[in-house]
Amino acid sequence: MTQSVTKINIVMSKKLLIFTVVMFCFGYALVPMYEKFCEVTGINNLLQPDVVDKNIKVDMSRTIAIELDANVRGMPWQFKPLQSNVKIHPGESIEVMYEIRNDSDQEISGQAIPSYSPRFLEKYMKKFECFCFTKQVLKPGEARQMPVKFVIDPQIPVDVNTVTISYTFFALQPGK
Amino acid sequence: MAVVQDVHGHHDHHPSGIMRWVMTTNHKDIGTMYLWFSFAMFMVGGFLAMGIRAELFMPGIQILEPQLFNSFTTLHGLIMVFGAIMPAFVGLANWQVPLMVGAPDMAFARMNNWSFWLLPVAGLLLISSFFVPGGAAAGGWTFYPPLSAQGGLGVDMMIFAIHILGASSIMGSINIITTILNMRAPGMTLMKMPLFVWTWLITAYLLVLVMPVLAGCVTMLLTDRHFGTTFFNAAGGGDPVLFQHIFWFFGHPEVYIMILPAFGIVSEIIPTFSRKPLFGYSSMVYATASIAILSCVVWAHHMFTVGMPAVGQLFFMYATMLIAVPTGVKVFNWTATMWRGSMTFETPMLFSIGFVFLFVIGGFSGVVCAIVPIDIQVQDTYYVIAHFHYVLVSGALFSIFGAVYYWLPKWTGHMYDTKLANLHFWLSMIFFNVAFFVQHFLGLAGMPRRIPDYSLQFADFNMISSIGAFGFGLTQLLFLYVVIKCIRGGEKAADKPWEGATTLEWTLPSPAPYHSFETPPVIK
Numbered sequence: 288m289t290q291s292v293t294k295i296n297i298v299m300s301k302k303l304l305i306f307t308v309v310m311f312c313f314g315y316a317l318v319p320m321y322e323k324f325c326e327v328t329g330i331n332n333l334l335q336p337d338v339v340d341k342n343i344k345v346d347m348s349r350t351i352a353i354e355l356d357a358n359v360r361g362m363p364w365q366f367k368p369l370q371s372n373v374k375i376h377p378g379e380s381i382e383v384m385y386e387i388r389n390d391s392d393q394e395i396s397g398q399a400i401p402s403y404s405p406r407f408l409e410k411y412m413k414k415f416e417c418f419c420f421t422k423q424v425l426k427p428g429e430a431r432q433m434p435v436k437f438v439i440d441p442q443i444p445v446d447v448n449t450v451t452i453s454y455t456f457f458a459l460q461p462g463k
Numbered sequence: 464m465a466v467v468q469d470v471h472g473h474h475d476h477h478p479s480g481i482m483r484w485v486m487t488t489n490h491k492d493i494g495t496m497y498l499w500f501s502f503a504m505f506m507v508g509g510f511l512a513m514g515i516r517a518e519l520f521m522p523g524i525q526i527l528e529p530q531l532f533n534s535f536t537t538l539h540g541l542i543m544v545f546g547a548i549m550p551a552f553v554g555l556a557n558w559q560v561p562l563m564v565g566a567p568d569m570a571f572a573r574m575n576n577w578s579f580w581l582l583p584v585a586g587l588l589l590i591s592s593f594f595v596p597g598g599a600a601a602g603g604w605t606f607y608p609p610l611s612a613q614g615g616l617g618v619d620m621m622i623f624a625i626h627i628l629g630a631s632s633i634m635g636s637i638n639i640i641t642t643i644l645n646m647r648a649p650g651m652t653l654m655k656m657p658l659f660v661w662t663w664l665i666t667a668y669l670l671v672l673v674m675p676v677l678a679g680c681v682t683m684l685l686t687d688r689h690f691g692t693t694f695f696n697a698a699g700g701g702d703p704v705l706f707q708h709i710f711w712f713f714g715h716p717e718v719y720i721m722i723l724p725a726f727g728i729v730s731e732i733i734p735t736f737s738r739k740p741l742f743g744y745s746s747m748v749y750a751t752a753s754i755a756i757l758s759c760v761v762w763a764h765h766m767f768t769v770g771m772p773a774v775g776q777l778f779f780m781y782a783t784m785l786i787a788v789p790t791g792v793k794v795f796n797w798t799a800t801m802w803r804g805s806m807t808f809e810t811p812m813l814f815s816i817g818f819v820f821l822f823v824i825g826g827f828s829g830v831v832c833a834i835v836p837i838d839i840q841v842q843d844t845y846y847v848i849a850h851f852h853y854v855l856v857s858g859a860l861f862s863i864f865g866a867v868y869y870w871l872p873k874w875t876g877h878m879y880d881t882k883l884a885n886l887h888f889w890l891s892m893i894f895f896n897v898a899f900f901v902q903h904f905l906g907l908a909g910m911p912r913r914i915p916d917y918s919l920q921f922a923d924f925n926m927i928s929s930i931g932a933f934g935f936g937l938t939q940l941l942f943l944y945v946v947i948k949c950i951r952g953g954e955k956a957a958d959k960p961w962e963g964a965t966t967l968e969w970t971l972p973s974p975a976p977y978h979s980f981e982t983p984p985v986i987k
Contacts, residue, residue, distance in 0.1 A: 296570045296641050303637045307675045314679025314709060318694060321705050330772060360698060400697060457698035 334420050337413040339438055345378035346441040356453035363391040366456050377441040386432045389425035396424040397456040404451040411440035422459055488572035490557050493579050497554025500582055504546030509936050511539035516932040518915050519925050532915035533601035540604025545628045546586055551863045552724040553635045556663050562968035563657045565648025565984045570641035578634035585627040592620040603913060605710060608695040608703050612687055622681045629674045636667035650986030657966045661748050662727030665755045669716045677713035704769050711762035719758040723751060725862035726793055729815045732869050733797050736812035737804025738963040743796040750789035757786045767838045776835045783833035790826055810884040814865030817892050825853025846906025852899045871949050872956030876974030879949040887945060890938040897931025
């Protein structure tokens with residue numbers, strides 16, 4: 288069949304192709320938009336300190352046992368809590384220490400990601416200082432002790448007696 | 464705006480034999496190839512479905528190992544969505560859009576050929592991924608990371624197949640949009656276009672809107688897997704939930720891509736056999752457009768359980784329920800078209816009425832799923848499976864069957880075997896409901912999807928469902944037989960075999976000549 292595609296068709300196909308490319312880029316633009324959205328709305332804010340109510344009441348009648356856990360994923364670091372468990376009252380602020388050591392002979396940066404058990408502990412766990420808010424850079428052989436300061440909201444359900452706070456260090460790509 | 468295409472003096476010296484089909488730029492040939500390809504994929508996807516139902520026939524693991532079972536469910540979904548339903552609609556568009564707007568061919572005939580021939584490549588990639596080390600992708604048709612960030616070569620083949628299918632769809636859509644907007648016969652204003660053309664115009668716009676986003680999404684997955692990026696990998700600061708947002712930004716409009724052309728088909732068939740013009744033509748057009756627009760802002764109702772804030776859940780819940788309004792307008796319009804019409808019940812009409820009836824059930828279970836507290840309960844259960852098979856099988860697929868029977872006399876020049884075709888409808892109708900209605904109960908009772916085994920209390924319903932599925936699968940062989948029989952002969956079809964039909968294609972002889980509307984018809 289003879290081709291006789293008119294000019295107007297070509298113009299339209301070009302417009303649609305450009306639109307397609309724009310939408311492809313939009314797919315990628317969703318990534319920073321999503322991150323910005325989460326940051327602004329406070330969803331998923333692993334890297335920001337929590338705002339804690341100054342008048343928070345300490346509930347002396349309850350004691351919660353906190354198990355501390357530390358893991359390293361795919362990097363030559365040693366990572367451990369300096370105390371394996373602590374006991375606190377809800378509403379009482381506490382500082383626990385962790386230690387990392389770089390066993391390799393190169394500078395490595397890593398990022399710690401928290402994980403809680405039970406899962407809903409995230410809602411009641413208010414951290415105002417944490418080594419997980421920033422990346423950690425360790426020179427060869429360097430060791431560092433780092434604090435986490437937090438308080439557990441007294442609103443936490445009464446049947447919770449033991450919780451686990453776990454951090455896992457992941458290697459960051461060089462240059463990040 | 465309509466531009467007359469001057470297609471001059473071709474002398475039918477197209478190649479014969481296989482090369483006719485490889486080289487063809489004729490919209491009818493390409494439409495036929497699309498439809499056959501889609502039927503072949505329908506058989507492959509159907510085989511996988513039979514495997515799934517055979518495994519679920521009884522509790523325990525009898526036929527498929529869990530990993531293979533997961534590959535079956537994954538590939539069944541991908542092949543049916545991208546290989547069967549979408550190409551079938553594009554095939555119908557290829558055949559019918561030029562005929563219905565009075566154009567001699569599609570706007571870009573060569574690109575049309577390319578967009579078809581990409582499909583078999585993608586189909587082969589998907590099927591052959593079963594035979595590579597590690598097997599086919601097994602993380603569900605939605606391929607969520609982190610599961611899809613693992614997996615072997617099969618996942619990469621799936622990603623590549625999706626790239627190809629996306630490119631094919633985008634090319635097809637550009638073609639369809641240009642044909643509809645630029646090549647209508649003189650006098651055919653936008654608001655005089657048949658509804659099938661209207662729904663396809665809107666569908667094609669949805670396709671160019673969201674297919675590139677899917678392409679970006681699978682590209683990110685690919686670079687996460689092989690090139691050290693961490694879009695979805697928590698270890699590098701990525702977020703697997705981000706994948707779900709991007710995927711469903713594509714995925715929800717995608718389900719309307721699969722149902723809007725079905726709305727168009729039904730809006731052609733019901734007026735024809737009710738011998739009345741379509742009730743509320745312009746409201747149909749606006750309803751289609753509003754469904755398309757709304758479909759872009761409801762995606763997170765697929766993700767109510769990811770832990771989004773209640774405000775987000777509420778927004779997506781209300782937006783989703785809002786879609787029921789334009790959809791309801793459509794259902795009322797179809798019913799009002801039938802109201803006091805001189806109705807006859809030829810096979811296309813049977814499928815259309817079956818469509819309206821069953822699609823409404825699927826639509827209602829969709830509204831149920833939109834309610835956040837219920838959705839959290841039925842998420843990833845057989846209730847959801849039942850819901851989307853009611854809209855995709857008795858919705859999209861039934862409309863395709865209806866369309867094939869409606870236009871088969873025009874395509875082949877023969878009338879199909881009416882008795883067998885009606886039998887095909889009734890068997891499909893019965894077996895479909897046997898297979899899927901009970902899945903609502905299974906889902907409400909808590910049977911999870913994508914698991915090859917189940918606890919004993921689900922046994923009876925699963926056996927019923929499997930029997931229905933086997934019956935439905937076998938019935939489709941009857942469809943193949945009816946179509947082949949119709950192609951090979953049968954009662955000569957009149958140019959206009961349906962007395963109530965009004966659209967342009969019925970002014971052509973049956974079978975439609977290889978080249979049609981070289982002189983554009985004039986619409987008054």
